[in-house]
Amino acid sequence: MAKHVIIEIxxxxxGLIVLGEERYNVKLDSFEGPLDLLLHLIKQxxxxxxxxxxxxxxxxxxxxxxxxxxxxxxxxxxxxxxxSTLLAxxxxxxxxxxxxxxxEDLEEWEAWPEEDPREALVAQLEVYRxxxxxxxxLMERQAQRDHFFSKAPSKITPSTEHRNESVxxxxxxxxxxxxxxxxxxxxxxxxxxxxxVESQKWTIExxxxxxxxxxxxxxQPISFLQMYTKGEVQEQVISFMALLQLMKENAVVCxxxxxxxxxxxxxxxxTNNE
Amino acid sequence: xxRDVALILETLLYVSGDEGLEVAHASDVLGIDRAMVTHELxxxxxxxxREARALVILQFGSRFQMTTRPAFSDYVQxxxxxxxxxxxxxxxxxxxxxxxxxxxxxxxxxxxxxxVNADRAIATLAGKGLIEExxxxxxxxxxxxxxxxxxxxxxxxxxxxxxxxSITEDEEAEQLDLFSSGYRESWxxxx
Numbered sequence: 001m002a003k004h005v006i007i008e009i010x011x012x013x014x015g016l017i018v019l020g021e022e023r024y025n026v027k028l029d030s031f032e033g034p035l036d037l038l039l040h041l042i043k044q045x046x047x048x049x050x051x052x053x054x055x056x057x058x059x060x061x062x063x064x065x066x067x068x069x070x071x072x073x074x075x076x077x078x079x080x081x082x083x084s085t086l087l088a089x090x091x092x093x094x095x096x097x098x099x100x101x102x103x104e105d106l107e108e109w110e111a112w113p114e115e116d117p118r119e120a121l122v123a124q125l126e127v128y129r130x131x132x133x134x135x136x137x138l139m140e141r142q143a144q145r146d147h148f149f150s151k152a153p154s155k156i157t158p159s160t161e162h163r164n165e166s167v168x169x170x171x172x173x174x175x176x177x178x179x180x181x182x183x184x185x186x187x188x189x190x191x192x193x194x195x196x197v198e199s200q201k202w203t204i205e206x207x208x209x210x211x212x213x214x215x216x217x218x219x220q221p222i223s224f225l226q227m228y229t230k231g232e233v234q235e236q237v238i239s240f241m242a243l244l245q246l247m248k249e250n251a252v253v254c255x256x257x258x259x260x261x262x263x264x265x266x267x268x269x270x271t272n273n274e
Numbered sequence: 275x276x277r278d279v280a281l282i283l284e285t286l287l288y289v290s291g292d293e294g295l296e297v298a299h300a301s302d303v304l305g306i307d308r309a310m311v312t313h314e315l316x317x318x319x320x321x322x323x324r325e326a327r328a329l330v331i332l333q334f335g336s337r338f339q340m341t342t343r344p345a346f347s348d349y350v351q352x353x354x355x356x357x358x359x360x361x362x363x364x365x366x367x368x369x370x371x372x373x374x375x376x377x378x379x380x381x382x383x384x385x386x387x388x389x390v391n392a393d394r395a396i397a398t399l400a401g402k403g404l405i406e407e408x409x410x411x412x413x414x415x416x417x418x419x420x421x422x423x424x425x426x427x428x429x430x431x432x433x434x435x436x437x438x439x440s441i442t443e444d445e446e447a448e449q450l451d452l453f454s455s456g457y458r459e460s461w462x463x464x465x
Contacts (some may be wrong), residue, residue, distance in 0.1 A: 032365050050350035078390050099300075127387055130441045134371035135364070137439040138430050147344035148332065149356065150292035157458030178403035179424075 034082030035128040037064060042125075049125055052118055054093055058086040085121065092117040152186065202235050207242035211265065215252055221264035224254070279304060280318050284312070285316075287331060287340040293336035294428065335434060341387070362398075369395035370404060374426070374438055378408045378419035379410035396420065404429065 031037040041060050042049055065083055116122075217220060228239035243265065244251045254264045282304060287295050296316070301308040317336045319331035328346070332339045342350055350356070363368065369392055372384050384392045399405040400420075408421030422435070432438060 032368060033388055035389040076390070082389065112461045124387075124389070131387060132374060133367055133374070134439065134441055137365035138371055138374070138459065139362075139367055141430045141439075142433065144344070145429060147347035148330070148341035149350050150339055150341040151294045153291040154289045154328075174400045174403075177401040181402055200298060246420065 034075075034079050035125060036120075037061065037079075038082070038125060039129060039132070049129070050122055052122065054086065054090045054118060058090050059085055089117045089121065113225075148241075201232075202238045204238055204242045204245060207239050208246055211239070211242055211246060212251060215265050215267045220253065221266045224263040224265055226262075227265075279306070279314050280321075283314055283318055283341045284340075287315075287338060290339075292339060292422075294334065294339040294340075297336045297338070308336075332428075332431075333433040337424055339428070352400040353450070362402075363395075365390075365395045366398050370399055370422070370426070372403050372418050373399070374422050374435070375441065377435075380411055380417040380419060382417060385418075 031040065038057065038061065039049075041057050041064075042052060045053065045056060045060075047053055061083060065079060068079070211228070214227065224243065228243065229236050243254070245250070247254060250268055253266045253268050254263050256268065283295070283300060286300055286303065295315075297308050297311050301311045304311065315331065316333070319338070319452075322329060322331050328343060329340050330343050331358055332341055347453065363417045365388075368388055369384055372387055373379055376383060384396070398406075402425075403423055403451070405420045405428060406423050407418050409419045410416040411419055426432075427434065427437075
């Protein structure tokens with residue numbers, strides 16, 4: 001049944017995809033495998049990991065799988081294996097239980113209470129959960145580490161005499177990768193991170209206006225060198241660009257007698273056409 | 275002389291920067307044995323601590339590194355805005371945690387625990403120099419055994435593997451239960 005599903009995709013606080021259009025409360029993708037998804041469902045259902053309501057969780061799990069299918073996501077085989085495991089557990093739990101303790105005819109070794117079919121799965125979830133927790137703690141430690149700063153090694157060639165490994169030219173792929181990572185990191189560290197952005201003090205338009213005014217008021221040609229090459233470099237650049245613009249617009253004419261001679265700016269006749 | 279050793283080590287720590295000073299290397303340079311170097315470096319570290327110097331000396335396995343004091347990290351950041359280290363994905367972190375606690379460990383064990391394929395996570399971690407091949411499993415297939423590296427200790431601010439945050443006792447017992455060799459064999463036979 002081909003449905004038009006994705007219109008917009010939202011990201012929830014877990015960084016998981018939430019379907020906006022159909023308002024399914026199903027979070028897709030981004031799970032770290034079937035165990036992660038199961039833990040999520042168990043947490044959402046607010047039940048004890050040791051007493052999973054298998055029927056309910058299985059149903060939710062299957063909904064998730066169907067969502068994946070509809071979205072034409074690649075349903076990894078691991079998810080399907082887990083789905084069949086859940087269904088197997090569910091059907092096992094539906095079977096009527098023999099009350100072994102009441103049956104006195106049974107041999108002692110047979111009179112052992114039936115194993116909870118969920119046991120293996122719970123154990124697996126428990127182990128997975130503890131490593132997930134460990135992963136979180138590692139991440140926190142990594143964040144702590146960011147508060148210690150050290151400098152790059154001093155730029156001296158390490159003495160090969162004491163460094164047996166640097167004599168050895170053979171490197172494994174992983175060593176090369178590590179070296180590359182280190183290099184990338186180093187480049188990032190060395191790159192200057194701050195730059196000063198100043199607000200613009202002068203604009204070309206203003207400068208054009210001031211040159212125009214001066215030029216039209218003056219009967220004599222004005223020396224560009226004297227008038228507009230004072231002040232900060234930035235101001236000079238803007239003045240020069242303003243002058244070029246005025247020339248382009250045929251508002252002024254510039255004369256220069258020879259190389260390096262002073263430049264004189266003159267108003268052009270009947271150009272006040274703004 | 276003893277004082278000189280400390281001063282020389284401090285000098286070498288400064289020079290080696292974030293590469294860290296390898297005990298073996300320092301031992302060659304100074305011509306004193308490694309245990310002595312380690313001892314001197316640890317002494318120096320606690321001296322820095324006692325005197326509350328601006329710098330601290332951290333240990334990562336057999337490597338020592340001179341760094342700034344975290345109490346002043348705000349000032350460093352205000353001054354230099356250092357780049358953020360790339361964060362590891364959740365998959366990579368989980369895989370790394372398993373390698374850290376179970377090492378040496380095969381890819382199959384990692385996949386059993388996480389329930390998903392671990393190829394990419396392992397490649398990422400090896401590429402970042404956080405895990406490495408630490409030998410091969412005996413027997414058929416000779417599966418690669420993965421271990422964490424010295425760099426792992428550095429990145430996660432651990433002086434040694436003993437420093438790893440403990441996973442609670444119950445879980446640890448269960449984990450032992452689950453991954454005792456007997457269990458693993460039967461699991462493999464099933465699969």
